[in-house]
Amino acid sequence: MDFDVMVIGSGPAGIQAAIHSARRKARTVLLGKAGNSAMAGAKIENYFGTGGPEDGSALLAKGLSQAEAAGCSAIGKNAVSASAAGGSFSASLESGAEISARAVVLATGVSRNSLGIPGEKELFGKGVSYCASCDCNFYKGVPVVVIGGDSEAALAAELMTGYASEVRWIADGVAADPILVERARRAGAALAVGRPVRISGSAGVESVALADGTEIPARGVFIELGGRSSADLAMDLGIMPEPDDSVKVDGGCRTSVAGVFACGDVTGRPWQVARAVGQGAVAGSNAADYSKGAGS
Amino acid sequence: MVLELTDETFDAFVRDNPVAIIDCWAPWCGPCMRMGPIIEEVAHTLAGKAGVAKLNVDENRNTSLKYSIRAIPTILVFKDAVLVDTLVGLRQKEDIIESAL
Numbered sequence: 001m002d003f004d005v006m007v008i009g010s011g012p013a014g015i016q017a018a019i020h021s022a023r024r025k026a027r028t029v030l031l032g033k034a035g036n037s038a039m040a041g042a043k044i045e046n047y048f049g050t051g052g053p054e055d056g057s058a059l060l061a062k063g064l065s066q067a068e069a070a071g072c073s074a075i076g077k078n079a080v081s082a083s084a085a086g087g088s089f090s091a092s093l094e095s096g097a098e099i100s101a102r103a104v105v106l107a108t109g110v111s112r113n114s115l116g117i118p119g120e121k122e123l124f125g126k127g128v129s130y131c132a133s134c135d136c137n138f139y140k141g142v143p144v145v146v147i148g149g150d151s152e153a154a155l156a157a158e159l160m161t162g163y164a165s166e167v168r169w170i171a172d173g174v175a176a177d178p179i180l181v182e183r184a185r186r187a188g189a190a191l192a193v194g195r196p197v198r199i200s201g202s203a204g205v206e207s208v209a210l211a212d213g214t215e216i217p218a219r220g221v222f223i224e225l226g227g228r229s230s231a232d233l234a235m236d237l238g239i240m241p242e243p244d245d246s247v248k249v250d251g252g253c254r255t256s257v258a259g260v261f262a263c264g265d266v267t268g269r270p271w272q273v274a275r276a277v278g279q280g281a282v283a284g285s286n287a288a289d290y291s292k293g294a295g296s
Numbered sequence: 297m298v299l300e301l302t303d304e305t306f307d308a309f310v311r312d313n314p315v316a317i318i319d320c321w322a323p324w325c326g327p328c329m330r331m332g333p334i335i336e337e338v339a340h341t342l343a344g345k346a347g348v349a350k351l352n353v354d355e356n357r358n359t360s361l362k363y364s365i366r367a368i369p370t371i372l373v374f375k376d377a378v379l380v381d382t383l384v385g386l387r388q389k390e391d392i393i394e395s396a397l
Contacts, residue, residue: 124367131325131367134328137353203364204364231330235330243389
């Protein structure tokens with residue numbers, strides 16, 4: 001499917017960008033899951049016009065319908081990769097669909113990548129990994145656990161079946177597209193619902209404990225939460241992220257790559273709804289103009 | 297350009313540099329590609345004070361096994377040929393320099 005503007009990320013920055021882009025009559029597509037936004041489930045008190053604690057999820061839902069009413073196509077699927085070629089950009093979705101556009105707005109927010117459970121920090125680099133595609137080769141022929149319920153975990157579980165002797169995929173809720181879940185299962189990953197509470201081992205990982213008391217023996221634990229990280233997507237598009245994973249933009253929300261704009265938490269602190277929305281308006285407008293050849 | 301070590305040249309490099317910083321990486325690892333320019337800067341800043349090099353773990357399995365590398369990027373810091381620090385994951389230039397001084 002071909003669009004003028006592709007917005008990656010369905011938080012306040014991405015939704016506002018989509019609204020401004022669509023209102024400028026650019027054919028706009030919005031990717032990602034609003035439920036992955038830091039605003040989902042949060043109480044919003046310091047944003048203009050809210051007055052008191054407002055339910056973040058409800059605001060996101062309202063914003064999404066507003067974007068759709070403005071003419072934007074909202075696809076609640078994660079982008080699993082992106083690419084740039086010949087002045088146009090494309091993204092592969094977890095459902096297998098391909099989307100292309102003349103301009104991109106990166107609004108992927110800040111990824112939460114750690115679980116914060118005992119043993120995780122201590123065993124990082126000794127069996128705990130946050131990058132299956134980086135570290136798969138170190139786990140040939142040993143049992144591993146993949147943790148997470150979204151597209152990155154599904155892809156990691158599928159990948160690890162090519163290396164590990166056994167892949168146990170633990171999720172406390174599955175948000176990944178059924179196509180990806182099926183692919184991982186067919187490859188041999190055993191999916192089970194559960195909540196990890198502790199990673200144990202001394203010199204290296206030995207096991208993962210779940211809340212129900214189950215202890216799973218493993219030599220490797222891959223923690224893969226949410227969708228593809230903002231830093232990875234930026235690199236796919238030819239942008240080198242800052243060491244803290246943020247993407248540098250100018251006052252017009254332009255990145256170092258022409259046609260790629262960024263807004264919201266992905267561009268740095270302060271991580272605030274007000275800032276995200278303000279930048280979203282700028283990025284969406286400029287991306288729409290860029291896509292129509294008006295520059296930005 | 298930072299020197300690329302192999303299983304064969306690793307020990308001599310560690311022995312010949314009172315302080316040796318080695319970035320263990322692989323070409324298919326996104327965070328490793330981001331570490332590349334940071335390590336170049338570290339080498340520039342510590343020129344004359346530390347030997348800075350890279351090791352492709354994919355092509356040099358023996359060294360990776362010897363130092364139990366299970367995640368990349370990993371930076372190994374040696375002083376007088378003794379491993380004094382192992383930094384796992386993408387690090388800022390300042391962290392790496394601090395661990396070597």
